[in-house]
Structures are given as C-alpha cells and as structure tokens.
Amino acid sequence: MPEIIYKKPHSLSDKPFHYCPGCSHGLVHRLVTEVIDELGIADNTIAVAPVGCAVTADEYFRVDTVQAAHGRAPAVATGIKRALPDRVVFTYQGDGDLAAIGTAETVHSAARGENITIIFINNTIYGMTGRWRQPLCRVRSRRPRPTDATRTRRAIRCIFAKCSRRSTARLISRAQPLTACRI
Amino acid sequence: MTNKIILAGFGGQGILFAGKLLAYAAMLEGKYLSWLPSYGPEMRGGTANCHVIISDVPIGSPIITSPDALIAMNAPSLDKFENELQPNGTEILDSSLIPRSSGRTDLSSVRVAATEIAEKMGKKGLANMVMLGAFLKKTGLFSIDSFKEAIKKLLSEKKQQLAEANINAVRAGFDAV
Amino acid sequence: MxxxxxxxxxxxxxxxxxxxxxxxxxxxxxxxxxxxxxxxxxxxxxxxxxxxxxxxxxxxxxxxxxxxxxxxxxxxxxxxxxxxxxxxxxxxxxxxxxxxxxxxxxxxxxxxxxxxxxxxxxxxxxxxxxxxxxxxxxxxxxxxxxxxxxxxxxxxxxxxxxxxxxxxxxxxxxxxxxxxxxxxxxxxxxxxxxxxxxxxxxxxxxxxxxxxxxxxxxxxxxxxxxxxxxxxxxxxLQRYEAKFIDDADIILCSYGITSRIVETAVRELRNEGIKAGIIRPISLWPFPEKIFKRVRPKAYLSVEMSTGQMIEDVKLACECKAPVYFTGRTGGIIPEPSEIIDKVREIHREVC
The missing domain is CATH 3.40.50.970 (Thiamin diphosphate (ThDP)-binding fold, Pyr/PP domains)
Structure with a gap:
C-alpha cells in the first residue's frame, strides 16, 4: 500500500490560485496553511486579508477571514484580538500595504505589543495595479548617495528594530524581488 | 422662577467647580438645571467661565446671553460680562482682585474680599467658596444646609476631609456681606 | 429624577x-x-x-x-x-x-x-x-x-x-x-x-x-x-419631537443644541401671538418625512449651525409645498433666541 508522505494542507482550499505564474503568494499560502494544520489551530484562527493581490485570501485559507482596507490590517487585527484574545489572529500583507500606506499601523501594533502575527510578503511591487514600484523597492542607481528607497528601508528597519525589543509581533519578511526594478 | 448665573475668573480659581456646586445643590432640591463651561481660548485669556441655569421649568438654551447674576473673580471677567447683566441683576465681585464695580445704577452690587478672607483662613483656593457664600446671602437661592449636602456629595471620597474647610469658607462669605 | x-x-x-x-x-x-x-x-x-x-x-x-x-x-x-x-x-x-x-x-x-x-x-x-x-x-x-x-x-x-x-x-x-x-x-x-x-x-x-x-x-x-x-x-425608525404644530403658521425645524434655542424662541413667539411650531428631527437618517406630510404651515424655517444642510431634507420632506427659509450661524457661533425671533417675525410679515 503506497504511503502518503506529502499532501496539500487541509486548511488550503482546492481553488486554483489566480496569482501570476512564479508569484510567491502560492508558495507562502501553502506554507502558512501547512503551519496552521501542524499546530492544529484552524478552528481557532482568524485571518485578516487587506487590499493587495491576496485580498481574496479567504478563498484559499479555510479559516474565518476579515477583509481589510489598504494598510489597515494590523489595526483590524488589533480590534479582533482585543475582542477575542484567545484566538490566533494573523494578517497577510504585501509591501505596498505594510510599508507604504500602512506604516503607522504596522509600527504601532508592534510598539503596543499586540499579540498578532503579520505575514509580510515583500516582492517590492504593487502587483495588483500593474507592478508599480513601492518604498521598499530596490533600485539600481549609480549615484553614491542613498536613494529614497534605501532611506525608506533603513528608516523602517530602524523602527521595527526598536519596536521588536518590546513587542511580540512577528515579522516574516520574504524579500524576494521577482521583478528587478530599473531606472 | 429661573436664575441665570455666570461665574467667571481666571483658570485655577475654581470657577467651574463653584458652578458645579450650584448645579448640584439645584439637583438635590429637584430643580431643573444646566451647567455649561467655556472651553478653549477663553481658558487662557483670564475669563474662564461657566453658565449655570436653575429653574422650576424645563430649560431651553443652556447658553446665557443676559445673566441675572454675575459672580466675577477677576477684572477681565467684569470687563467681559458687566454690560450683559440684566437690569435689576446682581453682581458679586471679589474686591481683593477687582478694584472697581460696574458702576451701573440698575444693578445691586456686592463686593466681598473673597481672596483675602480665604487667605486668612489659610487656603487661598477657597476664595470661590467665599464668593458662593456671599451669593447665597444675597439671593437666598439655597440654604447653607442644602449647600453642605451638595459639597459633601460633589467632593470625591479622597477629598472628603476638605468638606469642612469648604463649608466654613461658604459661611465666611455668607457672614461677610 | x-x-x-x-x-x-x-x-x-x-x-x-x-x-x-x-x-x-x-x-x-x-x-x-x-x-x-x-x-x-x-x-x-x-x-x-x-x-x-x-x-x-x-x-x-x-x-x-x-x-x-x-x-x-x-x-x-x-x-x-x-x-x-x-x-x-x-x-x-x-x-x-x-x-x-x-x-x-x-x-x-x-x-x-x-x-x-x-x-x-x-x-x-x-x-x-x-x-x-x-x-x-x-x-x-x-x-x-x-x-x-x-x-x-x-x-x-x-x-x-x-x-x-x-x-x-x-x-x-x-x-x-x-x-x-x-x-x-x-x-x-x-x-x-x-x-x-x-x-x-x-x-x-x-x-x-x-x-x-x-x-x-x-x-x-x-x-x-x-x-x-x-x-x-x-x-x-423615523424619530422626531413635535410641539405646537397643530395650528402653526410657521414651523421651525432644528436638531441638537439649536433645537433648545429654538424652543426658547418659539415659547416667546407664542407669547407674542405668533403661531410658531417645532419639528425636531431626532433621527437625521432616516429623516422623519412622515410628520411633514401631516402638517400644513404657511412656511418652514430651518435653523442650523451651518450654512444650511438639513434644509435640503426639509424641502424634500415637505415637497416645497410651502416656502422653506433658513437662518443660522456657523464657524462655531451659537445663534441667540433673539436672532431666530427676528427672522420668524420677518417671515410672518411675508406669509401671514
């Protein structure tokens, strides 16, 4: 009798992904749901899916899900976690969402030490709207002085570093630019 | 019967608290009342004030445009409100801080050295209570007893030990005019 | 109490x-x-x-x-x-x-x-x-x-x-x-x-x-x-409070703090013999249109602390079957009863 040594996580639905070929979302969705299954927490988890290609993550994650406005997922997650402290609450955010419009929410949920998990998909672009560059985008430049993008990354990294000393928010950064940005 | 009272002074003289006390006393006697503080720039300009309306009938606007009584604890407050008082109204002024009266002949004017009296009692901050005592004597609006009750109820538990000092200050004002 | x-x-x-x-x-x-x-x-x-x-x-x-x-x-x-x-x-x-x-x-x-x-x-x-x-x-x-x-x-x-x-x-x-x-x-x-x-x-x-x-x-x-x-x-869920509307020639509409000032003004107008009434919307959405279908004043006056916003709902509710006037203050100024009384007297001269 063949032994099953690997299968699709139960918490991942059977719906085919709509993501672009090569996009890391599919991979990360599988990883997240695999962990949810391993920890046995599907029945106790609430996901927050903000604007971005993965705003329809509820179609893939088989857990209760709340859609959020662009950048506001950590605030929405804070509301949920404060309401239901014994649930597992996580957000699934892209970089434009987390590090541009949502910088304040990201930093402050960390500074307050909200007991939520933020899954951060940094592919350095706003995918949904046609691959516009965003603040964490790596930009090749011949100029010796730091570019805006580098300054932004340094500022955000500095703030996260300060916050993480006091907080329990986890940031998992998938810094894999699939599209190199050129001037 | 409706009483429209404006209390005014600089921030820190306990104007708002004095107004609340009048409001509380009115509530204990089952009257209709409203208390409205000024907020914002007025607080800085030395004319912090509150509007207190006490009435036997339901109160319309809580905003007083022509008061029938003014309790003023500094000169800018007198400047601001003296011409708004209704004819036959009453002005009660802290003579320790306000050198003049309005000069209007159609008002009754009461001058009481509230800040001096309070200082002699050892607590300058009770000048507002002295003013209230003078007001009670002049208008007869409440008895000292119902006022005692209001003071005890309004002060928080932590500050109950100040009740007696407050009541004494009211009495001092009552006796001074 | x-x-x-x-x-x-x-x-x-x-x-x-x-x-x-x-x-x-x-x-x-x-x-x-x-x-x-x-x-x-x-x-x-x-x-x-x-x-x-x-x-x-x-x-x-x-x-x-x-x-x-x-x-x-x-x-x-x-x-x-x-x-x-x-x-x-x-x-x-x-x-x-x-x-x-x-x-x-x-x-x-x-x-x-x-x-x-x-x-x-x-x-x-x-x-x-x-x-x-x-x-x-x-x-x-x-x-x-x-x-x-x-x-x-x-x-x-x-x-x-x-x-x-x-x-x-x-x-x-x-x-x-x-x-x-x-x-x-x-x-x-x-x-x-x-x-x-x-x-x-x-x-x-x-x-x-x-x-x-x-x-x-x-x-x-x-x-x-x-x-x-x-x-x-x-x-x-339409909510409102109405006073003195049965015989009112001029109905004043206002809400919130303005309605308190309007009530003071209307009581004084009644003492003068002017038949003023009040409709005070308590629900602003849904606006209490139903009560407006039941009254027949000669004019309405919307009193607001703005340049006139609720007046549009008053006009819609009464279908402009009577002229709808406006008075109010804005910028943080609260109107006084006397301003409202003067306006009503002016309207009264026009429509009555």
Missing amino acids: SEAVLMKGNEAIGEAAIRSGCRHFFGYPITPQTELSAYMAKKMPKIGGTFLQAESEIAAINMVYGAAAAGVRAMTSSSSPGISLKSEGISYIAAADLPCVIVNIMRAGPGLGGIQPAQSDYFQATRGGGHGDYHLLVLAPNSVQEMACLTAEAFNLSEEYRIPAMILGDGTLGQMMEPVDFSLVPEPVFAEKPWAANAMRGRGAQNVVKTLYLSPEELEATIIEREKKYDIVRDS
Whole structure:
C-alpha cells in the first residue's frame, strides 16, 4: 500500500490560485496553511486579508477571514484580538500595504505589543495595479548617495528594530524581488 | 422662577467647580438645571467661565446671553460680562482682585474680599467658596444646609476631609456681606 | 429624577455605552470629545474592557471594524476632522453590514476650523462621508439625558438591523452638564451573530467578512439587498419631537443644541401671538418625512449651525409645498433666541 508522505494542507482550499505564474503568494499560502494544520489551530484562527493581490485570501485559507482596507490590517487585527484574545489572529500583507500606506499601523501594533502575527510578503511591487514600484523597492542607481528607497528601508528597519525589543509581533519578511526594478 | 448665573475668573480659581456646586445643590432640591463651561481660548485669556441655569421649568438654551447674576473673580471677567447683566441683576465681585464695580445704577452690587478672607483662613483656593457664600446671602437661592449636602456629595471620597474647610469658607462669605 | 446624577454629555455617552454592554472603545484625542475617551480610559480597565488609544482616527475605526467583525459591541468617537479620516473605514463597516456606534461631537469646519460647536457635518453624516451606496443610522440628541438614551438605542438598533449607527452631538452638548437618570436608559438587547468571524470552533464552515465583489452582478445584488434593509429602516425608525404644530403658521425645524434655542424662541413667539411650531428631527437618517406630510404651515424655517444642510431634507420632506427659509450661524457661533425671533417675525410679515 503506497504511503502518503506529502499532501496539500487541509486548511488550503482546492481553488486554483489566480496569482501570476512564479508569484510567491502560492508558495507562502501553502506554507502558512501547512503551519496552521501542524499546530492544529484552524478552528481557532482568524485571518485578516487587506487590499493587495491576496485580498481574496479567504478563498484559499479555510479559516474565518476579515477583509481589510489598504494598510489597515494590523489595526483590524488589533480590534479582533482585543475582542477575542484567545484566538490566533494573523494578517497577510504585501509591501505596498505594510510599508507604504500602512506604516503607522504596522509600527504601532508592534510598539503596543499586540499579540498578532503579520505575514509580510515583500516582492517590492504593487502587483495588483500593474507592478508599480513601492518604498521598499530596490533600485539600481549609480549615484553614491542613498536613494529614497534605501532611506525608506533603513528608516523602517530602524523602527521595527526598536519596536521588536518590546513587542511580540512577528515579522516574516520574504524579500524576494521577482521583478528587478530599473531606472 | 429661573436664575441665570455666570461665574467667571481666571483658570485655577475654581470657577467651574463653584458652578458645579450650584448645579448640584439645584439637583438635590429637584430643580431643573444646566451647567455649561467655556472651553478653549477663553481658558487662557483670564475669563474662564461657566453658565449655570436653575429653574422650576424645563430649560431651553443652556447658553446665557443676559445673566441675572454675575459672580466675577477677576477684572477681565467684569470687563467681559458687566454690560450683559440684566437690569435689576446682581453682581458679586471679589474686591481683593477687582478694584472697581460696574458702576451701573440698575444693578445691586456686592463686593466681598473673597481672596483675602480665604487667605486668612489659610487656603487661598477657597476664595470661590467665599464668593458662593456671599451669593447665597444675597439671593437666598439655597440654604447653607442644602449647600453642605451638595459639597459633601460633589467632593470625591479622597477629598472628603476638605468638606469642612469648604463649608466654613461658604459661611465666611455668607457672614461677610 | 430618582437616580439622577450630574454628568457631562460626553460622559453620559460613555456610561450609557458601558451599560449597553460595550467593552471595546478605540479612540483618539480631539477637542471637544476628549472627555468621552477619558471616561472610557478610566472605566474600561475596571470592568475588564478594552480602552485603546489608537495611533490615528483611521486606525481606530479599523479597530472597530475588526472588533465588530469578531462579533462584539465596539465604539469609537471623534469630532468633525477625525470623522473625515474615518470615512473610508465607515464605508467598509457599512458595506460589511456590521453593527457599531460612532460618535461625532461636531465642531466648526471645514479644514481645521475651530473647536467651538457647529452642525456642519449633517451632509457628511446623512449623505455618506465615505464612498458608495450606503447609509448610517444617525441619531441627534439635544440633552444630556438623550445623549445617554440614544447611545443605548444606537447599540440595540445597530445590532438588530446590522447598520452602523452614528450619534451626532456637538461641543455644547458634549461639554454641558445636566442631570441624567440612568433608569430611563434602555436595557441592552443583544442580537445573535451567526455571521461573525470569530473562528470556526466546530462550526464547519468558514465565516468571511468582506466588502469586495469583483463581479458587478454580485455587487449589485448585495447593494440591492442592503437597500431593502434600508427601506425597512426608513419606514420604521423615523424619530422626531413635535410641539405646537397643530395650528402653526410657521414651523421651525432644528436638531441638537439649536433645537433648545429654538424652543426658547418659539415659547416667546407664542407669547407674542405668533403661531410658531417645532419639528425636531431626532433621527437625521432616516429623516422623519412622515410628520411633514401631516402638517400644513404657511412656511418652514430651518435653523442650523451651518450654512444650511438639513434644509435640503426639509424641502424634500415637505415637497416645497410651502416656502422653506433658513437662518443660522456657523464657524462655531451659537445663534441667540433673539436672532431666530427676528427672522420668524420677518417671515410672518411675508406669509401671514
């Protein structure tokens, strides 16, 4: 009798992904749901899916899900976690969402030490709207002085570093630019 | 019967608290009342004030445009409100801080050295209570007893030990005019 | 007044919210509603509730959205510029059919404006400060007692109809103190929330709180469903107070603090022999159109602390069957009874 040594996580639905070929979302969705299954927490988890290609993550994650406005997922997650402290609450955010419009929410949920998990998909672009560059985008430049993008990354990294000393928010950064940005 | 009272002074003289006390006393006697503080720039300009309306009938606007009584604890407050008082109204002024009266002949004017009296009692901050005592004597609006009750109820538990000092200050004002 | 306590309007809202079972308040300081946040900051920890000072009004409304989606009674409060910031979040809450209470203690605008009271957010509240086809249940108290009672009603109605509710107060009502009798405040009536995203816990099926519908047909269908709900609300939740309308030649319409000044003016006008009456809308959305169909004055006068916003609803409600005039002040100035009396005398000369 063949032994099953690997299968699709139960918490991942059977719906085919709509993501672009090569996009890391599919991979990360599988990883997240695999962990949810391993920890046995599907029945106790609430996901927050903000604007971005993965705003329809509820179609893939088989857990209760709340859609959020662009950048506001950590605030929405804070509301949920404060309401239901014994649930597992996580957000699934892209970089434009987390590090541009949502910088304040990201930093402050960390500074307050909200007991939520933020899954951060940094592919350095706003995918949904046609691959516009965003603040964490790596930009090749011949100029010796730091570019805006580098300054932004340094500022955000500095703030996260300060916050993480006091907080329990986890940031998992998938810094894999699939599209190199050129001037 | 409706009483429209404006209390005014600089921030820190306990104007708002004095107004609340009048409001509380009115509530204990089952009257209709409203208390409205000024907020914002007025607080800085030395004319912090509150509007207190006490009435036997339901109160319309809580905003007083022509008061029938003014309790003023500094000169800018007198400047601001003296011409708004209704004819036959009453002005009660802290003579320790306000050198003049309005000069209007159609008002009754009461001058009481509230800040001096309070200082002699050892607590300058009770000048507002002295003013209230003078007001009670002049208008007869409440008895000292119902006022005692209001003071005890309004002060928080932590500050109950100040009740007696407050009541004494009211009495001092009552006796001074 | 057996159990009356003396409280500021802002505090009365807070106390009523707590008595209504609200245990989650997400706020931000802004004059003139800061006392409400301060009251919640003091009380919530004592009763095991959450008071959270958010990093912005935007974050606060999104926290309310999250908590409401999770199935609890949640609340935020702000003043005019802060409500502008919350507009997107409010649109999301309405689109997700979530119950919650939003308090706007109005101040003068536009822009940074001033901190004195005004009523210039009527359009924002009733026409939707946020985008899309949606409405809020908007209730306008005119006394500290009503600040308490309407807050309790707002929580109940918001849950029953799954529509966000707004309490539209102003700086005067928020700051003033009057006796409040909490035995008159409605008891909480909690609705079942099978739709809440509160983790499956054996439910078997996933609950999703969402507002995105990429298919136009699907989106239209959800909007039409919501409109049917709004029709029920329009029909059954119109609230108003009317005085001296049976023989009135001129009916004055006003809400909130202005209505108190109007009542003082109307009593004096009646003493003069002018037949003035009052319609005071308590629900601004749904606007109490029905009462306007039952009166036949020679003129209406809308009195507002704005440049004229509610007047449009007055015109619609009475179908302009009589001329509708306007008087008011703006910028944070509160009209005096004498200004209103003068205007009514002027109208009286024209139409009577």
